[in-house]
Amino acid sequence: MEKVSIVGLGWLGLPLAEKLQKDGYDVQGSKASTEGVEQAQALGLNCQLLNTTLDLSLRNPNIKALFSCDTLVITLPPNGHHGVKKYASIVAALAKTAEYCGAKRIVFTSSISVYGKQANIVTEQSYCEPITDSGDAVLAAEEALLVAVKIPVAIVRLGGLFGDDRLPQNWLQKKTHFDHPNHSINMVHRVDAVNAITAIIAGNWDEKQIYNVVVAMHPTRYEYYNKVAVDHRLPLPIFDETELARPTRASYVDGSKITRDFPFQYQGSIYEV
Secondary structure (H helix, E strand, O other), X not given: OOEEEEEOOOOOHHHHHHHHHHOOOEEEEEEOOHHHHHHHHHOOOEEEEOOOOOOOOOOOHHHXXXXXXXXXXXXXXXXXXXXXXXXXXXXXXXXXXXXXXXXOEEEEEEEHHHHOOOOOOEOOOOOOOOOOHHHHHHHHHHHHHHHHOOOOEEEEEEOEEEEOOEOHHHHXXXXXXXXXXXXXXXXXXXXXXXXXXXXXXXXXXXXXXXEEEOOOOOOEHHHHHHHHHHHOOOOOOEEOHXXXXXXXXXXXXXXXXXXXXXXXXXXXXXXXX
């Protein structure tokens, strides 16, 4: 039975672990708090306590067991308790530990924020020029990871995640003013993100891979949030009229490569009911 270990059983990592376990994988995971470990274990998952800033000693048998796997999935947000400045070094250390313990492949959940503002359609070959601190941290982590290990690495650049408790109608209830009305939406439902990562783990690849995971629906922010507001009978969002008057439309991120390389198709809509 193929063993998959997931560092970070959070909002994305937890349903990924449940999906993989249902599909027949031997799954282990980690959480940074005792409470989080207990919650994961209550769902029937094998979960270890792992503080990524402290606990990478292989003298701990639980840590060694976690990293002794076929595929390691690293799904930690850059703004976690470790902080953005340490993020790249922590991701690299996790990968090196797994490689030392015999892992054959690594999957790293990154973000399309690494691309920054682009003038053309964005593909996996596009130049990366992040414009946010978190985007800088994620790109630095990608680069550090690829230098740290010699085993194959798949980098999964996720669009804006939504689903479950993270829904656009909830965002509209919390704020009234939105910026960048002419920027394109680049989003992906959590279910699609989980299925995309599962397809990559199940696939055959033996070298570095990069995949954008973004559903092929790209209205402008103005179009999108106005439709969501109307659909859910909420007050219309307020955009800056000066920005709105500018005719430019931002590029969008193309997430189609993964559908050509693996038996994976997007199922979700950006208009979650």
